Amino acid sequence: xxxxxxxxxxxxxxxxRMLRWEVLSQAYGYTTAFxxxxxxxxxxxxxxHIHAQSRKAGSSNFLFVDHYAIERCFPSLKQxxxxxxxxxxxxxxxxxxxxxxxxxDADVFALIQASSARFQDEARSAAVLLKLLYRFAQLEGLPVxxxxxxxxxxxxxxxxxxxxxxxxxxxxxxxxxxxxxxHLHQWILQxxxxxxxxxxxNL
Numbered sequence: 001x002x003x004x005x006x007x008x009x010x011x012x013x014x015x016x017r018m019l020r021w022e023v024l025s026q027a028y029g030y031t032t033a034f035x036x037x038x039x040x041x042x043x044x045x046x047x048x049h050i051h052a053q054s055r056k057a058g059s060s061n062f063l064f065v066d067h068y069a070i071e072r073c074f075p076s077l078k079q080x081x082x083x084x085x086x087x088x089x090x091x092x093x094x095x096x097x098x099x100x101x102x103x104x105d106a107d108v109f110a111l112i113q114a115s116s117a118r119f120q121d122e123a124r125s126a127a128v129l130l131k132l133l134y135r136f137a138q139l140e141g142l143p144v145x146x147x148x149x150x151x152x153x154x155x156x157x158x159x160x161x162x163x164x165x166x167x168x169x170x171x172x173x174x175x176x177x178x179x180x181x182x183h184l185h186q187w188i189l190q191x192x193x194x195x196x197x198x199x200x201x202n203l
Contacts, residue, residue, distance in 0.1 A: 006050040009091055026109040029102045035065035047116050048073045061101035074116045086125040093185050108139050126177040127169050133184045134162055148187050
């Protein structure tokens with residue numbers, strides 16, 4: 001039995017009294033978990049962080065969750081479309097990039113754990129997505145500065161944005177960042193040797 005923090009990506013009913021989750025955890029990366037419904041427990045929602053007592057299902061990559069409690073929830077991400085859109089793009093990117101059922105580097109998982117709390121400002125949510133993708137690429141050791149940022153036609157403006165606090169980025173600047181974040185998303189997947197799926201097939 002292991003105690004894990006799970007980040008919930010999707011949820012559906014499974015059989016009569018079970019829930020089937022897609023989750024991220026540091027120990028097992030992106031994987032599927034099965035949890036029993038309990039009347040005493042609140043059912044978590046997408047993006048929630050869950051403290052779980054889990055065990056691996058034999059030689060498979062599935063997890064069985066025996067007990068769980070919701071650690072943190074982020075209702076604002078579901079209530080405001082820009083926040084939901086850009087946080088969904090971030091987690092879909094992670095789903096496509098991370099090899100299934102492989103442990104995640106501690107620094108990368110710390111970034112992922114902190115990421116949901118960063119999506120709080122609707123007007124600047126695209127800036128958050130861009131900053132997260134850029135930092136993720138750095139932590140993964142990809143040559144994002146040399147091969148993506150410096151050749152970009154807006155390199156100097158982007159460099160300032162990437163190093164500015166979020167509050168210092170104007171809403172006008174932030175409104176133009178969504179396609180740039182999408183381009184960086186695509187670049188990372190194309191330059192990874194272990195992305196699970198081509199960018200062009202989803203999102």
